Amino acid sequence: MAKVSKSPWVLHYDGASCNGCDIEVLACLTPMYDAERFGVINTGDPKHADIFLVTGGINEQCKDVVKQLYEQMPNPKVVVAVGICACTGGVFKETYNILGGVDTVIPVDVYVPGCAARPESIIDGIVKGIAVLDQKREAMKQGKLPELNVEDISEDGKEQASANEAQNAEAETTANAGEESK
Amino acid sequence: MATRSIIPFGPQHPVLPEPIHLDLVIEDEKVVEAIPSIGFVHRGLESLVAKKEFTEYVYIAERICGICSFMHGMSYCDAVEHIMEVEIPDRAKYLRTIWAEMSRIHSHLLWLGLLADGFGYESLFMQSWRIREKILDMFEATTGGRVIFSVNQIGGVLKDIDDSLMNQLLKSLDDIEKELKAITKTFLNDATVNNRLRGVGILTAKQAVDLATAGPFMRASGINRDMRTTGYNAYKDLEFAPIISKDGDSYARCEVRINEIFQSINLIREAAGKMPAGDIATPIKGFPNGEHATRVEQPRGEAFYYVKADGTKFIDRFRVRTPTFANLPGLLETLKGCQLADVPLLVLTIDPCISCTER
Numbered sequence: 001m002a003k004v005s006k007s008p009w010v011l012h013y014d015g016a017s018c019n020g021c022d023i024e025v026l027a028c029l030t031p032m033y034d035a036e037r038f039g040v041i042n043t044g045d046p047k048h049a050d051i052f053l054v055t056g057g058i059n060e061q062c063k064d065v066v067k068q069l070y071e072q073m074p075n076p077k078v079v080v081a082v083g084i085c086a087c088t089g090g091v092f093k094e095t096y097n098i099l100g101g102v103d104t105v106i107p108v109d110v111y112v113p114g115c116a117a118r119p120e121s122i123i124d125g126i127v128k129g130i131a132v133l134d135q136k137r138e139a140m141k142q143g144k145l146p147e148l149n150v151e152d153i154s155e156d157g158k159e160q161a162s163a164n165e166a167q168n169a170e171a172e173t174t175a176n177a178g179e180e181s182k
Numbered sequence: 183m184a185t186r187s188i189i190p191f192g193p194q195h196p197v198l199p200e201p202i203h204l205d206l207v208i209e210d211e212k213v214v215e216a217i218p219s220i221g222f223v224h225r226g227l228e229s230l231v232a233k234k235e236f237t238e239y240v241y242i243a244e245r246i247c248g249i250c251s252f253m254h255g256m257s258y259c260d261a262v263e264h265i266m267e268v269e270i271p272d273r274a275k276y277l278r279t280i281w282a283e284m285s286r287i288h289s290h291l292l293w294l295g296l297l298a299d300g301f302g303y304e305s306l307f308m309q310s311w312r313i314r315e316k317i318l319d320m321f322e323a324t325t326g327g328r329v330i331f332s333v334n335q336i337g338g339v340l341k342d343i344d345d346s347l348m349n350q351l352l353k354s355l356d357d358i359e360k361e362l363k364a365i366t367k368t369f370l371n372d373a374t375v376n377n378r379l380r381g382v383g384i385l386t387a388k389q390a391v392d393l394a395t396a397g398p399f400m401r402a403s404g405i406n407r408d409m410r411t412t413g414y415n416a417y418k419d420l421e422f423a424p425i426i427s428k429d430g431d432s433y434a435r436c437e438v439r440i441n442e443i444f445q446s447i448n449l450i451r452e453a454a455g456k457m458p459a460g461d462i463a464t465p466i467k468g469f470p471n472g473e474h475a476t477r478v479e480q481p482r483g484e485a486f487y488y489v490k491a492d493g494t495k496f497i498d499r500f501r502v503r504t505p506t507f508a509n510l511p512g513l514l515e516t517l518k519g520c521q522l523a524d525v526p527l528l529v530l531t532i533d534p535c536i537s538c539t540e541r
């Protein structure tokens with residue numbers, strides 16, 4: 001883990017979850033787990049947020065909301081998918097309304113497994129997210145847009161990434177540092 | 183007449199842990215109408231009965247909602263057990279009752295915290311959730327999970343609570359009761375809290391009946407109705423009376439829920455004292471064939487489960503009607519005429535659980 005230099009503010013949004021992971025996200029902020037000791041503050045405003053915590057899979061109706069929230073967040077930003085639903089669609093994968101995990105609509109940097117994800121692992125995911133955030137910030141300082149940490153990703157990940165970069169002039173989307181804690 | 187404007191509320195909003203969208207038609211600061219739109223968390227979970235065997239579906243049913251996960255699993259099992267004419271052992275009934283009441287305690291404490299957060303009382307929010315962690319610890323000790331437990335099976339339960347664990351649970355309940363009494367004083371007597379809650383969002387008894395509301399939201403308007411009095415599980419052996427309040431405002435809803443936590447603590451104590459020894463599950467044979475509807479009292483009110491099976495290993499149709507769905511018309515009624523600043527608070531007072539409403 002890289003040195004943690006800034007206090008990240010998190011934005012939490014419930015995709016199509018069962019609520020289990022959401023209450024665990026909230027539990028992280030309360031006295032027992034107290035993510036605030038890492039300087040983590042839960043904000044309701046995407047413009048204030050550095051880390052986007054998404055729980056639950058993506059369905060037709062919440063797809064656009066998730067995209068909009070992601071776009072409104074200022075750079076650099078990190079997405080943490082909380083719970084197995086957010087990672088892959090989980091138990092609801094086979095239903096007609098779930099498109100899949102969060103990475104079907106926005107790029108995800110950290111995957112937190114578990115059903116429900118435990119507060120300890122959510123905090124671990126946030127801390128990993130802070131490291132990714134620092135890398136992205138560093139890259140931005142040097143005038144580079146967030147770049148891929150090439151060593152950490154697999155071959156098809158690279159292809160995927162270059163394809164995305166070509167599509168996306170802002171190139172802000174793919175900084176998948178492969179921080180899969182799975 | 184002042185000009186009308188429409189303010190969108192949600193789906194992402196600081197007080198809402200879950201997405202729901204309301205279009206608020208306002209005149210100056212007054213809300214004249216609220217138009218809801220839902221479907222942000224719809225997963226199509228009922229359709230999974232066609233893909234998962236009826237014994238596996240217990241785990242899917244639990245994931246209707248992470249807050250009342252135990253009760254969803256339990257009620258699904260109950261419906262299937264009725265269809266298969268399986269009588270579950272008494273000990274399993276008592277265990278289910280104990281876990282169900284623990285769910286109620288955790289759900290109401292969670293709500294109290296969210297309510298405090300809704301009116302900006304941060305430390306009260308933290309205190310409520312700190313107490314709630316104690317009950318989650320007991321869930322973890324007895325079932326192995328904090329939110330999703332997977333202890334139900336068709337024919338009974340999968341885990342037993344032995345004497346030493348039961349004593350630990352009872353001890354922990356004593357602590358919870360003591361600490362809850364301390365914060366109850368603030369919730370019910372503090373001047374700031376009173377100012378925010380008293381007289382806000384009144385629902386009369388007649389409206390509560392006409393709009394078919396459920397649970398504490400309805401009982402706060404003076405309607406005496408609680409599905410537990412029908413005596414499912416071990417409730418027939420336990421002594422309790424539904425908790426009601428007269429005023430029908432937000433304060434009354436808070437009062438009802440706080441008193442229900444104390445009631446649940448007492449119910450667990452009583453159940454622990456009366457719990458019979460014996461098996462925790464009856465083996466099942468064959469596949470269900472027939473239909474059944476189960477009604478249970480969840481923390482948010484009456485939930486209704488319908489199961490139709492056709493003698494194969496897949497259930498034919500599964501349907502849930504959840505209390506939040508029943509309470510939405512009541513909520514829209516209370517929103518009419520309220521101040522814009524009270525909207526988040528009023529939305530919270532029905533204790534909305536969107537994931538079970540939309541499944």
Ligand code: SF4
Nearest residue numbers: 017018020083085115
């Ligand atoms: S991962 Fe499990 S607990 Fe979390 S939202 Fe999905 S079903 Fe619910």
